Amino acid sequence: MCPSYRATGEENASTRGRARMLQEMVRGEAVRDGWRSTEVKDALDLCLSCKACSSDCPVGVDMATYKAEFLHQHYKGRLRPRSHYSLGWLPRTSALAGYAARPINALLRGPVGKLLARLGGVTTKRRIPAFASRRALRKALRAAKTAEPAKAVLFVDSFTRAFRPEVAGAASRVLADAGIACAPRDGLCCGLTWVSTGQLNVARKIMARTVAALDGDDRPIIVAEPSCAAALKRDVPELLGTEAAQRVASRVQTFTGALTDLADQDWSPPPLPENVVLQTHCHEYATFKGRRPADLLRRLGVRGVDEAEGCCGLAGNFGFEAEHYETSMAVADLALKPRIDHLDGRTVVADGFSCATQIDHLADGRDIRALHLAELLDPAADQTGETS
Numbered sequence: 001m002c003p004s005y006r007a008t009g010e011e012n013a014s015t016r017g018r019a020r021m022l023q024e025m026v027r028g029e030a031v032r033d034g035w036r037s038t039e040v041k042d043a044l045d046l047c048l049s050c051k052a053c054s055s056d057c058p059v060g061v062d063m064a065t066y067k068a069e070f071l072h073q074h075y076k077g078r079l080r081p082r083s084h085y086s087l088g089w090l091p092r093t094s095a096l097a098g099y100a101a102r103p104i105n106a107l108l109r110g111p112v113g114k115l116l117a118r119l120g121g122v123t124t125k126r127r128i129p130a131f132a133s134r135r136a137l138r139k140a141l142r143a144a145k146t147a148e149p150a151k152a153v154l155f156v157d158s159f160t161r162a163f164r165p166e167v168a169g170a171a172s173r174v175l176a177d178a179g180i181a182c183a184p185r186d187g188l189c190c191g192l193t194w195v196s197t198g199q200l201n202v203a204r205k206i207m208a209r210t211v212a213a214l215d216g217d218d219r220p221i222i223v224a225e226p227s228c229a230a231a232l233k234r235d236v237p238e239l240l241g242t243e244a245a246q247r248v249a250s251r252v253q254t255f256t257g258a259l260t261d262l263a264d265q266d267w268s269p270p271p272l273p274e275n276v277v278l279q280t281h282c283h284e285y286a287t288f289k290g291r292r293p294a295d296l297l298r299r300l301g302v303r304g305v306d307e308a309e310g311c312c313g314l315a316g317n318f319g320f321e322a323e324h325y326e327t328s329m330a331v332a333d334l335a336l337k338p339r340i341d342h343l344d345g346r347t348v349v350a351d352g353f354s355c356a357t358q359i360d361h362l363a364d365g366r367d368i369r370a371l372h373l374a375e376l377l378d379p380a381a382d383q384t385g386e387t388s
């Protein structure tokens with residue numbers, strides 16, 4: 001279950017080992033310095049916050065939530081690791097980068113990019129994903145508008161907005177094709193990157209703003225990025241504890257969930273490939289049980305769905321942090337990398353931006369690109385061809 005344990009084989013990198021350390025911290029006997037404990041911080045360090053334990057552990061330990069709370073308390077009033085600023089605030093910086101995407105991308109591809117990565121505590125072994133321009137976003141949002149009355153809200157999350165706005169366009173076309181016309185909602189954020197870096201005060205402020213903007217409607221909220229869907233579904237009501245947050249969370253659907261529950265009975269997608277390799281985002285796996293991309297793909301006629309079990313290893317900020325690169329790649333070795341190395345022409349599907357980024361890294365220059373399910377099902381594209 002726990003990817004860091006499976007990758008390292010070390011007890012202190014397991015859910016049980018971490019839970020034991022937290023228990024000791026609460027007891028205050030073996031661990032005496034409470035939230036300031038470096039032993040507990042070290043025990044939590046290799047936790048990818050994948051949430052697998054929250055769904056697969058028989059006693060429901062939710063280590064990702066405990067880690068967020070620990071980091072929040074541990075760094076209260078203190079300087080944080082640099083990656084907490086560079087990656088935790090990514091929704092803000094990436095929104096600004098969209099105004100000058102081309103020169104910024106060109107700059108980041110060169111030595112300046114490596115220098116900035118080092119300064120931000122980010123590994124230089126990965127390529128920094130290219131920012132999409134505001135123009136590309138505007139084009140995608142225009143494409144996402146339909147003439148029909150909207151039955152749902154398409155939440156344009158920070159990752160889709162900043163790095164692959166074309167997914168929002170594809171998602172809206174697929175949903176309209178399936179009888180779920182959507183109104184795109186841009187400019188909001190679920191707060192996930194502040195949660196995973198334990199900046200919970202900021203996360204709460206951002207979440208409260210988002211809840212206020214989305215409440216007062218009863219239409220489903222469909223989120224193309226599964227990690228943002230999971231944050232809206234689970235983290236937002238847990239951290240805000242308000243009825244409005246509960247109301248909003250109850251309307252949240254993943255892209256897969258929307259097609260599973262809301263699509264017209266007679267909807268049929270365009271021709272699909274016979275075989276795909278699928279990486280399900282670990283937060284989607286843990287939070288939206290019973291609404292699995294693999295089940296949907298099979299129902300839609302894909303015969304061979306080869307699913308890479310567990311986390312891709314990138315897990316949001318984790319695999320970008322310089323000190324976690326090796327563990328991130330060791331986790332990828334467990335299930336995803338062997339599939340990418342033996343694709344045999346199969347299409348790769350991954351809805352999570354992290355997963356798609358990890359796949360791009362594993363492709364190592366080969367012509368392999370993971371498609372979001374929306375791109376696979378897009379009536380405006382023919383996906384029967386091979387992607388690699």
Ligand code: SF4
Binds near residue numbers: 052
């Ligand atoms: S969140 Fe994931 S990595 Fe962390 S303890 Fe749970 S299963 Fe392990």
